[in-house]
Amino acid sequence: MGNHLTVILGAGFSANAGMPTASSIAERFNRDLREKLLSASSSEWFWIDGKDETFMHNGRLNYDYIAYSYVFDELVKSYVADRGKFIYYEDFYQFIIDNFTNSDWVEELFEKAKKALLTGKPFFLEEKNKEYYKSYLFAFDHKQFQKVSDILNYLIGDILSVIPKNDAELIEIYQGFIDYISQFESVDIFTLNHDLLLERVLELNGLKYSKGFNVEDSPISHNDLSVPYFNNTFNEKIKIHKLHGSLDFFQFRHYEQNGMWLQPTGEYDYYMTTNYSTKHNSIRINPDTKEILQDYNPDIVPKFITGTRKLDTIDNDILFKQLFKNFGEVINKSENLFISGYSFSDEHLNEKLKSKEFNYINQNPSKEYPFDGNGKNIKNLNELKNGS
Known part of the structure; x- marks a missing residue:
């Protein structure tokens, strides 16, 4: 040949x-992720970064966007606490895979995310609002590893889809x-x-x-x-x-x-x-x-x-x-x-x-x-x- x-x-x-390099992708994750995610009606997920008002509005029509943004925020906190810093996204992904085999760990993670959400939005639990906001809390009672894995792929894909x-x-x-x-x-x-x-x-x-x-x-x-x-x-x-x-x-x-x-x-x-x-x-x-x-x-x-x-x-x-x-x-x-x-x-x-x-x-x-x-x-x- x-x-x-x-x-x-x-x-x-x-x-x-x-x-984006590994370090710039890490920066996208290693921050306060609460309400930084968007969930399209097609089931695809995106970052809020760089999106126009219409896109952001549509990405907030799905109830899960809040819950999973808090879940990912807790995931990053847990990862950084374990590793000492955010190393790179592939190691973060492996951290998720490994820990999601432990149901007790997942329960605790989702409970922390739910608590953080309700601390920031206590009106979700007010008697007059409970029925209206219950759909936003659905994800905490129906924990799905596959959904977390899928969201991560979508988010990485969103970062890599733009050629500067x-x-x-x-x-x-x-x-x-x-x-x-x-x-x-x-x-x-x-x-x-x-x-x-x-x-x-x-x-x-x-x-x-x-x-x-x-x-x-x-x-x-x-x-x-x-x-x-x-x-x-x-x-x-x-x-x-x-x-x-x-x-x-x-x-x-x-x-x-x-x-x-x-x-x-x-x-x-x-x-x-x-x-x-x-x-x-x-x-x-x-x-x-x-x-x-x-x-x-x-x-x-x-x-x-x-x-x-x-x-x-x-x-x-x-x-x-x-x-x-x-x-x-x-x-x-x-x-x-x-x-x-x-x-x-x-x-x-x-x-x-x-x-x-x-x-x-x-x-x-x-x-x-x-x-x-x-x-x-x-x-x-x-x-x-x-x-x-």
């Missing part, structure tokens, strides 16, 4: 465009990267980032790419059109493998009708979209007969891996397991390696990288390539520009 390039991208690649730089700036910032990868006949890009910056940069430069999702024989449909689903088929010169998931990855869980109830089968498909209606209104069909098998998907949470024990998810998920298998297969055959913004902190990647010597370029202002190989370390992407 002499004229093939393997690319690994970490958070530093996106940081070049002003995308305009198109002209993006073209300039990433020109060296485009110049370099364009020299190769085929490119496999393995990115740890959930955002859609990479896709935008390639599109701005007229470069086609595949992400392993295709419409051929898709079991997912919307308005009689096939929706791209994951079948691990890559048809373009540039192949993007989003190892930790993406803002545009969604899971369609399979259910079977059992009388009046829908029974989960444990099977699922991954589909890809950035379209609101497609995300909310897709159906599952028999791709051969077009027969409708399921007209409702209850899960519209963007799928990306968070937490500090990602291998637990990778080993038990059809998409992530396959993407990491792709990584191993490509690395084994590859000779040329380009890395941007990766801090070498994922051991499941490092095991492959240190297994052989590559012709490498490592772009990172503070972290040199730590394994054997032939190559160079550069500080910024401008050093890759033709003529530089």
Whole structure:
């Protein structure tokens, strides 16, 4: 694979465009979170930050927005008390996962949140107001781990959905990267980032790419059109493998009708979209007969891996397991390696990288390539520009 390039991208690649870093995401969480969350009628969650008055009004029509903002405020307080400081959001997520296995801990957390809410809003319990405000307290008596987990994914997704730089700036910032990868006949890009910056940069430069999702024989449909689903088929010169998931990855869980109830089968498909209606209104069909098998998907949470024990998810998920298998297969055959913004902190990647010597370029202002190989370390992407 002499004229093939393997690319690994970490958070530093996106940081070049002003995308949030781990520290800036931590700052969003590590503050007073009471009434900082918005709950849309679609069941999606958002931050209040940067939203206009209409959006904020609509996000406060759902009763749960107050309760869960107090729950998250208590979660952060508990996390900081345990760790000594807010480390980063993936560690925070793991803290939630680990503690929510303890029902007593969850009961106490929700009780603290409820007490804090009623201390700040004592009129909720006044006899004349009890009936009116009881819906705002519903979440405290019906504790749902999955809802807390979903909210966290939505909030992280909301932060990562905005690309601060305009198109002209993006073209300039990433020109060296485009110049370099364009020299190769085929490119496999393995990115740890959930955002859609990479896709935008390639599109701005007229470069086609595949992400392993295709419409051929898709079991997912919307308005009689096939929706791209994951079948691990890559048809373009540039192949993007989003190892930790993406803002545009969604899971369609399979259910079977059992009388009046829908029974989960444990099977699922991954589909890809950035379209609101497609995300909310897709159906599952028999791709051969077009027969409708399921007209409702209850899960519209963007799928990306968070937490500090990602291998637990990778080993038990059809998409992530396959993407990491792709990584191993490509690395084994590859000779040329380009890395941007990766801090070498994922051991499941490092095991492959240190297994052989590559012709490498490592772009990172503070972290040199730590394994054997032939190559160079550069500080910024401008050093890759033709003529530089």
